[in-house]
Amino acid sequence: QVQLVESGGGVVQPGRSLSLSCAASGFSFGSFGIHWVRQAPGKGLEWVTVIRYDGSQQDYADSVKGRFTISRDNSKNTVYLQMNNLRAEDTAVYYCARDLWNGDARYFDYWGQGTQVTVSS
Amino acid sequence: EIVLTQSPGTLSLSPGERATLSCRASQSVNSNYLVWYQQKPGQAPRLLIYGASTRATGIPDRFSASGSGTDFTLTISRLEPEDFAVYYCQQHGGSYTFGQGTKLEIK
Numbered sequence: 001q002v003q004l005v006e007s008g009g010g011v012v013q014p015g016r017s018l019s020l021s022c023a024a025s026g027f028s029f030g031s032f033g034i035h036w037v038r039q040a041p042g043k044g045l046e047w048v049t050v051i052r053y054d055g056s057q058q059d060y061a062d063s064v065k066g067r068f069t070i071s072r073d074n075s076k077n078t079v080y081l082q083m084n085n086l087r088a089e090d091t092a093v094y095y096c097a098r099d100l101w102n103g104d105a106r107y108f109d110y111w112g113q114g115t116q117v118t119v120s121s
Numbered sequence: 122e123i124v125l126t127q128s129p130g131t132l133s134l135s136p137g138e139r140a141t142l143s144c145r146a147s148q149s150v151n152s153n154y155l156v157w158y159q160q161k162p163g164q165a166p167r168l169l170i171y172g173a174s175t176r177a178t179g180i181p182d183r184f185s186a187s188g189s190g191t192d193f194t195l196t197i198s199r200l201e202p203e204d205f206a207v208y209y210c211q212q213h214g215g216s217y218t219f220g221q222g223t224k225l226e227i228k
Contacts, residue, residue: 035217037166037219044207044209044219044220044221044222045158045160045166045209045211045219045222046219047211047216047217047218047219050217059216061216095165095166097166104153104172105153105154105156105171105172105175106153106154106171106213107156107168107171107172107177107211107213108156108158108166108168108211109168109171109177110168111165111166111167112165113164113165114165
């Protein structure tokens with residue numbers, strides 16, 4: 001069965017860095033793009049970033065561009081999110097999600113359970 | 122950037138009633154890239170509908186969706202207790218924006 005498991009969340013001071021991981025299993029990891037989506041406390045979903053299946057292309061929301069970096073290691077079935085210069089407004093649950101393109105439609109078909117990131121002094 | 126506006130913000134209904142949720146885009150969206158998710162408290166979002174109208178695997182047929190261009194609708198024909206949750210629409214045209222969500226609560 002398809003599984004995505006996030007880890008690496010925690011409490012960090014403003015301006016500091018944190019790295020999240022998304023470990024995948026149950027599917028051909030190197031064939032799928034992976035997204036990060038976050039949800040601030042009591043708020044809606046915000047798309048953060050995506051990495052192409054082969055790691056050759058990434059895209060970022062304006063709110064994190066220049067501070068966050070997504071990468072992947074297909075030999076380890078893992079996607080990483082390096083978050084630098086963190087701000088209070090980055091406080092959220094961070095989810096990774098699998099990108100599925102079925103030839104017609106595109107959607108996030110599997111999500112991890114999320115990892116909490118809290119930016120606070 | 123395409124902005125998705127969902128209405129109403131909160132919908133209060135009773136089990137057995139029909140729910141109609143709206144998602145309006147600031148510019149035309151390719152229907153292939155319009156998606157609906159359900160989220161319950163403390164859980165990750167769950168895929169409900171993709172391609173504007175296709176139910177995901179395992180989604181009951183009381184869930185249906187339609188729309189094109191800038192106006193999309195999610196309908197739940199007869200609410201079950203487990204349907205009370207927050208529903209998000211999302212579009213994939215260029216970027217990956219979400220609507221702000223509609224909370225479906227028990228009346």
